[in-house]
Amino acid sequence: MDQKGLRELEYRCIQEEPPWCTAACPIHVDVRTFVGHMGHERWADAWKVLRKHMPLPAILGRICDAPCESRCKRGEAGDAIRIGALERTCVQTEPPALRILPMPSNGKRVAVAGSGLSSLTAAWDLARKGYAVTVFEARQQPGAGLRRFHPHQLPSEIIEEEIDKLSSLGITFELGCDPDSEEIASRILDSFNAIYLGLDTVSGRVWNVERDDQGAICVDAKSQATRRTGLFAGGQTNSPVWQTAQGRWAAISIDRYLQGVSLTAGRDKEGPFETRLFISLKDVAPLPAVPLPEGQGAYPPADARDEARRCLQCECLECVKVCAYLEKFGAYPKKYAREIYNNLSIVIGEHPANRLINSCSLCGLCEQVCPNDFAMQDLCLEARRTMVKNGKMPPAAHEFALLDMAFSLSNRFAMARHQPGCETSEYAFFPGCQLCASAPGQVTEVYAHLRATLAGGVGLMLGCCGAPAHWAGSQAQCDGHTADFTTQWESLGKPQMILACASCLRLFKEHLPMIPAVSLWSVLDMHPPQVKASENSRTVAVHDPCTTRHEAELQACVRRLLDKAGVAVQELALGQEETECCGFGGLMQNANSDLAHEVAQRRAGRDPVDYIAYCAMCRDNLVATGKRILHLLDLYFPDPQHTDPALRPRPGWTQRQQNRAWLKSKLLKNLWNEVPPEMESHQNIKLEISRQVAERMDRRRILEEDLQRVIQHAEASGERLFHPASGHYKAAYAPHKVTFWVEYSPTGDGYVVHNAYAHRMEVYGP
């Protein structure tokens, strides 16, 4: 990703887009923050927000015509927030102290004709930039026009206080000097570098300047330039906030004019604009406005607070609302994109976003709910690939899963055979690694059903589809694997593949598009097995695996199979195309197991009814949270050993590998009359492991086999430590990159395991 790619990506995330109120405001007051403070009765903070955006908040705050209200999103669910009334309420409270620092003079003089709101705004903004500003007012009072137009809203002392602030900035008021007189006009033209005509109080009739057909002075929108060089004008409107805006834009133009730079460059976002922000009003209950006291324009404080609390505080966060991962890292995709980009750019030093990159489940729900299709999963996967390519992927992030994949591709599990008694295969059943790891007995039954139902020979392929390498960003490993897989598939005569796992199906579609593959569920939908489970009159909620997000037909097949089994289906609020990951996807569980557990718990808590899954890994992850969850195969091929399959515990990592190996041995023996692969010598070492220690090992991702290797090595070499008081031995061995430690003691023909732990750091010795 280059800078341009980053900016395009950042642009997609609209969380930082201004809310509608701000976008509608000609001077872009940060209304959302202002109203937020009002809702917490933080009047001084609210005041400061107005002051930041408004030149003369005590005046404008009292007379603002609030065009923002017409665009307020709350107006689509009840009444719009009474923003104008909240402004009036705010500016009637005691203003926080204000320090006005006069700018050092830049030596240039600007004349401002009139002292209406546009003129005072232009004067204020220009004085703050260091210009010597003189205001020419026909009457004897500055701000006379304001007094005339808003006699009730603007008490004299308020105007005087604001005028005092202007004076404190060094602005000079020439009173009784009518800018509509020839004499004053020529005086101004002779002695100032630039001029602003405030058409809210000045007619400009003596100023020799081009007018339109209706006789109005021609003024360019936004730049406020007239056709006479150095003469700017504005304020020809009844709207106080527009008068203010035009005064402000004129001040910007005068500053640019006097600096000799472009009047127009980079000013597209001035004035009201269309925001790209999105807010969902789906769960927003309508609320009416808090009524104003009879005949009043402002609220009593408590009412102002209540009115402000109706504000939706518009923001998007559609993705963050549905994703524990995006929420966990405390920001939103636009910020994450920047963090990831920076992370990839760092050559030497900390890479703080590694965890962010590796924790994403790659489930794609963010893209599904994003109004702009921001795909966090694409960003994270691309980043992982770059990290792997540059040798910057933390070794611990995915290694366990990749070793598990290597196991599944080894002779211990992988195999490919034609159906017994067949020379060719019309089909080949590929149950994937996790169904075999979770329910190997059901795999044998499904295979028997397929052989009995489908003509032309149903071969069997055991192995891994390569998804772990894909998720880990290891493209080379993934490509190597798909090449091997293709060769194997060709050796079976290019059968149609029947896949039990949605992740495999997705991987086949993306990486092996030339191999025809169908889901087991569509095959079973066409050739349904007999329903065997007895308790099928129940209602269940379907948990769709995240890899079926865009597989509507597959999801429909599953629902038909449930219907045929007599199960009533309840849809989860986040289901089908908006389904959530179980916490395993994208190897989240490897890189961030705490988060994966949280994700699984959140998913399990969506609905109190029993769930049904059709991905073995989803089932196992969710059942591990204590959730009752069935696998679709439990209805058609119930395991007689489990009277309540919804509570069948998740097999641990060791059991998962043992189940795969068991399945291969059993099938080879029973169906093909072949001798199962020989066990390696360490596998014959008998271990006695309590449940507590086994669970600890599982959490620490230590396999029984790892300990068998340690003990074999320790017993053969004598390299072990001894603890005389307990009679325990302790030994370490690193079969690959991880060093495993086991505390054990001999018993009968084997060993009792008391504890096990591991580290990756290498110990060279004294």
Add this chain to the structure above:
Amino acid sequence: MTSEHVQPEDLQWQCAKCERKLVVGPINVGYMGNRFTVELPHCPGCGRVLISEQVALGKMAQVEQMLENK
């Protein structure tokens, strides 16, 4: 890492091969191309080192993670 990470009970282990009690002294360890010297219990005879559970899952894991994110 200093010898603060060595617990008194670590020294109740002895080398089964040399039948000698463990002593605390500087041990060379390394990860991802970085090398350090750490005070750890080891056999004064053959040099066999004990990495306790506390060290493996505590300080060592922390340093591993830090270096992995370098």
